[in-house]
Amino acid sequence: MPTTATLICADNTGAKILKIAQVTRYKGRHSRQPAAAVGDFVTVTVKKGASELRKQIFGAVIVRQKYPIRRLNGVRITFEDNAAVLVTPEGEIKGTDIKGPVAAEAAEKWPRIANGLENAFKIEK
Numbered sequence: 001m002p003t004t005a006t007l008i009c010a011d012n013t014g015a016k017i018l019k020i021a022q023v024t025r026y027k028g029r030h031s032r033q034p035a036a037a038v039g040d041f042v043t044v045t046v047k048k049g050a051s052e053l054r055k056q057i058f059g060a061v062i063v064r065q066k067y068p069i070r071r072l073n074g075v076r077i078t079f080e081d082n083a084a085v086l087v088t089p090e091g092e093i094k095g096t097d098i099k100g101p102v103a104a105e106a107a108e109k110w111p112r113i114a115n116g117l118e119n120a121f122k123i124e125k
Contacts, residue, residue, distance in 0.1 A: 001065060001082055002033045006047065010063055010083040010102075011095030014050030018060060018084055021045050038065050039109040044084065058094070060084040061110050063102045077103070085113060 001007070003023060009015040022043040023034040036042050044060045046053045064079035071077065079101065086094040093116045107114035 001037070001062070001067075002035045005082065007044070007060070007062070007082045007084045009046075009049065009060075009086065010099050011085045011093060012097045012099070013053065013086050013095040015046040015048075015053050015058075015086060017046070017048035018044040018058075018086075019047050021057065024059075036062055037067075038062050038069055038103045039106040041087075042084070044086075058086050059089055060086050061106060061113060063098070063106045063113065064100065065103075069103065069105065079103070087113075 001020060003020050005020050007018040009018050020036065020042050023036045024041050024043055026034045028034055040062055042060055042062060044058055046056060062084045064081060064083040066078060066082055068076040068078045083100060085098055088094060091110060091112050093112060098116050102113065
């Protein structure tokens with residue numbers, strides 16, 4: 001997903017719609033738009049949600065994307081929406097619950113997101 005893409009917030013922090021402001025740790029090419037995929041850490045702003053969260057910058061990890069993800073065994077997996085979870089700079093989840101499925105790639109890269117999956121389920125490899 002490129003910068004300025006909108007995401008659904010998949011946790012219970014009070015944020016509803018997120019917008020990607022920056023893809024952190026992205027080394028690109030001249031005049032190429034920075035893009036992120038499942039498991040990447042991005043900087044987001046809250047566009048719709050609780051008033052104390054709006055117009056602020058947060059870190060987030062992308063947990064679902066519509067574009068097909070190709071796994072090493074050849075299977076391609078897609079989701080219904082683009083979603084992210086708000087996290088602290090250390091990698092802790094800001095909310096206490098994650099709504100919907102989480103890609104295995106994101107759960108492997110971020111173990112604290114995998115620990116927060118009580119009600120949601122991880123899409124296995």
